[in-house]
Each structure stands twice: as C-alpha cells, then as structure tokens.
Amino acid sequence: MDVPAWERRLAGHAPSLIAVLGGLVAVVAVAQFLRDIETLGVGVFPVVALGLCLSLSAGLFGLGRWLANSDLPVADTWTVARWCLGGMAGFGALAALTIGIRLAEGQVVDGAALTLVVMASGGGIGGGVAGIYYARATLAAREADHRRDALVFLNSHLRHNVLNAAQVIQGYTDLLADRTDESRYLDPIERRSAAIASLIDDMKELADLFSGEHTPTALDISTVILREVEHARETHESATFDVDIPPELYVQATGAVSAVFANLIQNAVEHNDAESPSVTIRADRHPRTVSVHIVDDGPGMRDEVKATLFDSAIESGEGRGIALVKTVMNHYGGDVRARDNDPRGTEVVVEFRRPPSR
Template structure:
C-alpha cells in the first residue's frame, strides 16, 4: 500500500481504533456482570470507557467527510494513536510498578481501558484542531497564491495585448489610407481583443473553479490547445508547437486555458537554451484525455518535483504551477512531472472525460 492510500485510509483507521476499544470494553464489562452479580456497576463503567469509544468511531466518520488534505487526516490518526499509547502506556507502567511491589490491584483492566480510551479521544481532538489550523493556513496560502496568479495574468497578459493594440492603432493612423496596412493592423487588433476577452473569461473561470460550487461543462481540449499554442508561438520568445487530434472532450471549464498557457509559459520562461522550444500533445486515453507539455529546458531535479505544485506564502511570483495543479485537482484530474529526453521536463496532465 502506498503512502497516499494510507493517508486516504486514515479516517477508517480512526474508526477502527474506536471499534476495537468499544469491543474490548464491552467484552470486559460483560464478564463483570457475572463476576459481581450485578448490572449497575459494570454498565456505569462501560458508559465511562466504552461509550467514548463510539465517539471515536463517529470521529472517523466525520473526518472522512471533511475537506481536509489527506496528510492532515493522517496527522489526526497519528495523534489519536499517540494519545492512546501515551496515556495508556503511563497507566500500564504505573500498574506494572505496583505489581512489582507485590500490591493487590482491584481492577487493572478497567484502568487500562479507561486510560486508552481517554488518551485516544484526547489525541483525536488535539489532532483534529491542529489539522483544522493547518487547513486554515493552507486555504489562506491558496487564496494568496490564486490572487497573486490572477493579478499576474491581468497585469502581464492584458498589458501585453493592449500594448500591441495601441501600437497597431497608431499604425492605422499613420497608414495614410494604405488599405493593406490598415487591414493587417485591424486583423491583429481584432485578434488581440479576442485574446483579452479570453484572458478575462479565464480569470473569472479560475475564481469559479476554486469556489465551493463550480460549474463544469464539456470542453474541447484539442481546440483549446490549438488556440493557445498559436497565441503563445506569436507572443513568447521561443518555438511552440502542438500535435492534437480533431477533438478531445474533457470535463472542465474555460479556466483550462490557464492550465495549458501556464505550462507552456513555464517551459519557455525557465528555459536555459538559446532556442527555447515547447511541444504540446493531446492524446485520448481509456478513461480520459492526456495532455503533455514537453520542453527542452534544464528539467526539474527529483528533489524538487514533490514540492513543485505546493503553495508558497513567500512566493512573489505568479504561483502559477500551484494554481494549475489546484485547477486540475478540482476537475478530478491529476498532474505530475517527468523527465524529458534527452533533456528538459514533461508535464503530464490527465483530464476526466465528460
């Protein structure tokens, strides 16, 4: 079982621990009924050490339905186990000391069960509130990264397009009635206006995708890639090419343009060659559509690959790769980075079908 699967199973493990403690308490106190020949005492004892164990079972169920990151679920489970071992271990150690002194202990099993359950519940609560604090910090970092990214998009992309529009508007003024020059500049202005509108729409789609109730639809990824590559090849200092099928429908929204454009820009901007090049492919797969963005840059060291898509509160850049991974995750897809041959990096994005 890999680490991700263990993280995902954490709520179930918490509930399982609760069941084990509940059954242990129930079995012990059931035998007490015949030993002491009364129901009240064992029932009260079971209410003290058995019923809280049911709370732990519910805690596992509740944890499974939170929006916590899987690693935070694991931290809650680890805290629960730590609490069980710490409190239960202390009581077990004290019992062992008294037994070594030759003392007679009335009911060590009840003490152990009570200590283990108390420690488990205390550990769960401590772990839960710690995880919730981490989630709040993560959400704040996510909001900062998203705001930084959208601000960068609006400032960089729209500013560039508007600069081109202004330049060709001036060219029309200076055309002296030259129909060819006017037509050429008008065409470029129209294209850039469309690009600005696409950027604004994509930026709005980013906010929608990261909201609590995004509205996804069917998007032709092949068409998005073709349009984005054409624009990138004209505007970026490098060569951008694509290999796409006629159509490739995915479950997403307009913000998928941001995913494609940001991965392309990343391959060009972080390139150390004299002739930066990015190649984009779209391939239908058995259960989805696979987007690959290959570059001829320096690549990404293995030690940095794991944290490449994580948010950074001290990041003064666009935070683009984090936003890209968040968008893909919200679509129900997956993103990873591989080595390109003979050099460079390959971003692999798997999108679900509609």
C-alpha cells in the first residue's frame, strides 16, 4: 500500500508521539495533585485521582513501547497512532462539551481538569488498542489477497500448460488413428486426454469460486446432473442409473457444481460391491431449498463414518473428493450429508439454496 512521504515520516515518530502524550498526562496529573493538596490537603481522593491518571499515563507509555517494538509496516504503524489520537480527541471533546454545557448553565464544575485528562487518556488507550486490532486485521487481509493472487496465477499457469499438453496428445492420437486400426490402444489415450481437458475446465471453475471471482447465482443444475450421469455411464458400463430430475432446476451455484456431482456419482459406483451397481438420482423442491438425493445399493457406511464423512480438510489428502464437495457446498451456503438407504446402501443428500426469485 502506497503511503505519502509525510505519513512515512510521522509513522517513524509515532511511538515517540504516543509516549510524549503519556508524559503530558503524567505532568498534568502531578500538577493537579499538587494543587489539590494545597487546597484540600493530603487525602484519599487526591491520591486515588493521581494513581488513576498515572495508570493511564503508563498505558500510553506501554502503547508507545509496543508500537516501537512491533513488526507492523509503516502504514499500519501510523494507523495505530491515528486511532490513538482520534480516540483521545474524541473522548476529550465529549468531556469538554459536557463541562461546557454545565458551565453555560451556570453550574460550578469541580475537577474539570481531572475529567478531561481521564477521558482523553482512556480514549487514547482504547483507540490505540482498537487501532492495533484494525491494523492486524488489515494486514492479514492484504496478505490473504496476496496469497490468493499468487494461487490464481499459479492455477492459471498450470491450467494453461496442462491443457496445451492434453490438446497435443489428442492431436497426435487423431493422427495415429488415421494410420492404424489399433483403436483398442488409441481409444483409452483419447478418453484420458479428454478427461484431463475436462478436469482442467473444472479446476478453472473451482479456482474462480474459491478466489471469489465467481459468486453463486441462479443456475439450472438439471443439465449439469444429466451430463455427469452420461459421463459416469461411459466410464462404468456395468452400472445402471435411474435419474428423476425435473427440468429448470435452479439453485444458487456456479459452474463448479459439476465437481460436486461428478465426485458423488463416482463414489456411489466405485464403492459399490455389487457386480452391477445401481444408482438413483432424484431431486425435491422445497420453499427455500432444493435437495438432490444420490442413492446407491452398496454396502453402506458405519455410523461413525457417516458422522465425520464430510469433515476432512482438502489438504489432508484423505477423501479429497468428498472434502471438495463439502468445501464447494460451504461456498454456496448449502449442505451435504449422508444417511442409510433402505434396505441397503447409502443416500447422500445435497441441499442448495433456491434463488430468491424462483
């Protein structure tokens, strides 16, 4: 963040400035104490007032010392100082206004100096502490933006190079197909390269979602589900799929939703111990949500597994596809859960928010 030259110069002296303010508070407190003992004599209340003011002075000294030893950047250092000065000025102005109103009413105001010192010093300390939290939060937000920008760049760079490589493979596969009839070797290569290209497209959608470039909007997921079912039919020829999805099934989502259904449908087939796995996919509309049910006739899950199925983090490496599903649904403000199917298997329920106008 660019900082004007004058702010940079002031930022270097910000800890000293706050310490000077603490010193002034101590001087005023001692002067007020000496005045009080001349008029009232040594008593409990003048001593208490002196102790309070000196404590506030020590708080300002401590704030200046912390700022001098902190690792905050120049701009954030001056931010803390501004908050401190602003709190001191604001609370001091409130105290002065209150005293001025009383004086305008013709009332006698005792201890006006003490009130001003206490209010201004307390406001300065409170403002400085708030400034520290604000500066820390701002610094963390900037660092998060920098990391996001770096990840977006790396993701884009990786997608570009891998997609180019997949296209080269597909091109040479087509050339070989014209020269030989060994399709049994070429077809798997072509399918795999096409799968890589499709995966890169999915990664783009996921990267845009996680980086905040795309936010959930009204999306018809009926076509997405049907497309992923067709992909699953091509990959798992022995499996049967019963699909009951109404058309124009709009939910709050992005293009990354395809990864949700791809992973769940793939899991429903691959973790099935039947020779001919059966998967049923249906959807229900509710007043504010849409629920998509993916039901299999596999061996099912233990209760403890169902309870923690969607708790794994993506970076753990365990159940990465399932963790990805949960992460995407969190970004959509939706939910995903698993329960037993009757008489056998598992039912996964994916719940989306409906668009406000639908």
